[in-house]
Amino acid sequence: MDNFESLQNRLADPDSQFLDANGFRIHYKRLGSGPTLILLLHGSFLSLRSWSQVIQPLAEQATVVAFDRPVCGLTSRPLPKGKGDALYSADAQSDLVAALIDKLGFEQAILIGNSTGGTIALLTALRHPERVRGLVLVGPMIYSGYATSQVPTPMLAVMKGLRPLFSRLMKVMIARLYDKAIRKFWFRQERLSDAMLATIKADFMIGPWDQAFFELFLATRHLGLDTRLQSLSLPTLVVTGEHDRAVKPEESVRLANELPGAVLEIIPDCGHLPQEERPDAFVTAIGTFLHQSGLLG
Structure with a gap:
């Protein structure tokens, strides 16, 4: 057993589960039952804890799985061993989601993704349409941020050649800015206690998190998702907090207008994380959509 696996086992909750997929030891929690799988994809710098207030009510209607995405929570943080490794690229993450659906014993899933989790959910639907029954995209980064970021090629070569230096610099920057950045995800920041923020931060900063995050940063590419939206034809709900600062x-x-047949839900009095800031309104919106779209019968 390696050091990180020992750490996983020590920090795991009683209901934590693990499985191996595409080079990762994935940490997840599974609630509910039935033939329909709802897979929850949290945003960057967070963990499956982001769904803690909504997973139980969602599980009253389906099998629900929340997992720690790569570089987050108790999912392992393997480091590339060769030049061709791209464990943390968006494409690799979408392939991981498809593999995870299979490993969980399902052919398809309804993907609910927040922020960059929404980006990966949409990309999974594009790359693996046979695996996705429906989408709920919550403040997804499609036209900005993660989905459109890319390090210029000359700079990328320099950063790869000086990995230890740039990894340490990024570690210092994230550590200094983390609290402020997470608080900005909330419209009413007083709803996020200091104790909960410390817990969220501890979930993220585990093991070689800085090296793994730097590899994710190096693998970030402009995904061109806006040019591929018309190829999708599956039930989709787009959710936004009325006061989202991270994704306007x-x-x-715009996404709801450009995705064929998509439905839009604007949740008032919240920011980038409606599942955390307005969980009751979030669950109501999701439940209404799933039933009206026929995804739950």
Whole structure:
């Protein structure tokens, strides 16, 4: 047993589960039962804890699985061993989601993704349409941020050649800015206690998190998702917090207009994380969509 696996086992909750997929030891929690799988994809710098207030009510209607995405929570943080390794690229993450659906014993899933989790959910639907029954995209980064970021090629070569230096610099920057950045995800920041923020931070900063995050940063590419939206034809709900600072509500409105047949839900009095800040309103919106779209019968 390696050091990180020992750490996983020590920090795991009684209901934590693990499975191996695509080079990762994935940490997840599974609630509910039935033939329909709902897979929850949290945003960057967070963990499956982001779904803690909504997973139980969602599990009253289906099998629900929340997992720690790569570089987050108790999922392992393997480091590339060769030049061709791209464990943390967006494409690799979408392939991981498809593999995870299979490993969990299902052919398809309804993907609910928040922020960059929404980016990966949409990309999974594009790359593995046979695996996705429906989408719920919550403040997804499609036209900005993660989905459109890319390090210029000359700079990328320098950063790869000086990995230890740039990894340490990024570690210092994230550590200094983390609290402020997470608080900005919330519209009413007083709803996020200091104790909960410390817990969220501890979930992220585990093991070689800085090296793994740097590999994810190096693998970030402009995904061109906006040019591929018309190829999708599956039930989709786009959710935005009325006061989202991370992904402007206007972007979610645009996405709902450009995705064929998509439905838009604007949740008032919240920011980038409606599942955390307005969980009751979030669950109601999701439940209404799943039933009206026929995804739950």
